[in-house]
Amino acid sequence: QQQVKQSPQSLIVQKGGISIINCAYENTAFDYFPWYQQFPGKGPALLIAIRPDVSEKKEGRFTISFNKSAKQFSLHIMDSQPGDSATYFCAASIRSSGYALNFGKGTSLLVTP
Amino acid sequence: NAGVTQTPKFRILKIGQSMTLQCTQDMNHNYMYWYRQDPGMGLKLIYYSVGAGITDKGEVPNGYNVSRSTTEDFPLRLELAAPSQTSVYFCASRPRDNEQFFGPGTRLTVL
Numbered sequence: 001q002q003q004v005k006q007s008p009q010s011l012i013v014q015k016g017g018i019s020i021i022n023c024a025y026e027n028t029a030f031d032y033f034p035w036y037q038q039f040p041g042k043g044p045a046l047l048i049a050i051r052p053d054v055s056e057k058k059e060g061r062f063t064i065s066f067n068k069s070a071k072q073f074s075l076h077i078m079d080s081q082p083g084d085s086a087t088y089f090c091a092a093s094i095r096s097s098g099y100a101l102n103f104g105k106g107t108s109l110l111v112t113p
Numbered sequence: 114n115a116g117v118t119q120t121p122k123f124r125i126l127k128i129g130q131s132m133t134l135q136c137t138q139d140m141n142h143n144y145m146y147w148y149r150q151d152p153g154m155g156l157k158l159i160y161y162s163v164g165a166g167i168t169d170k171g172e173v174p175n176g177y178n179v180s181r182s183t184t185e186d187f188p189l190r191l192e193l194a195a196p197s198q199t200s201v202y203f204c205a206s207r208p209r210d211n212e213q214f215f216g217p218g219t220r221l222t223v224l
Binding site for chain 1: 146156157158161163171211218
């Protein structure tokens with residue numbers, strides 16, 4: 001059973017536009033919510049992360065919005081660039097499972113020139 | 114620091130063969146993980162370790178075994194390879210804060 005559900009599966013955005021990827025989770029014990037970026041042939045790399053006591057976190061062009069009551073969180077990429085074209089994964093973890101990550105299925109983002 | 118290294122990068126196995134995927138990290142991280150990534154399915158946890166001598170099963174452990182005799186190494190063993198184990202395998206490690214660092218992956222094909 002997928003503990004973290006991610007949408008959309010794929011996304012095409014024009015350069016300069018806003019990319020939005022959404023995730024939802026069921027387990028209220030999750031206490032850490034990272035987003036990973038993966039380029040073809042590479043391992044995932046941490047992009048930005050948030051804890052449930054914060055509703056928003058911004059790092060440069062990347063922002064996580066977190067809604068604890070709705071059990072949802074999203075990634076916003078402002079001023080999207082062709083170099084942002086990659087697969088993005090949301091994830092969630094809990095201390096009792098050794099902080100192992102439960103991943104969403106991923107979103108393939110293409111930013112067109 | 115080399116970070117998390119994995120060997121081999123690619124491997125083709127015949128059904129029933131066995132092999133060990135190697136993972137080493139030089140960051141003195143206590144936590145280590147093995148994930149597999151299938152197309153369109155995200156990454157799924159196979160096994161994890163919270164320290165030397167301690168391992169635990171993840172979501173998809175069947176057909177795999179692990180050991181953790183040192184802090185640096187966390188090998189993943191496939192005893193009887195099956196086509197369902199065709200995947201890309203990622204090892205990761207984590208210090209006491211929350212970021213997991215991933216290796217470059219091993220692409221395994223079982224024919």
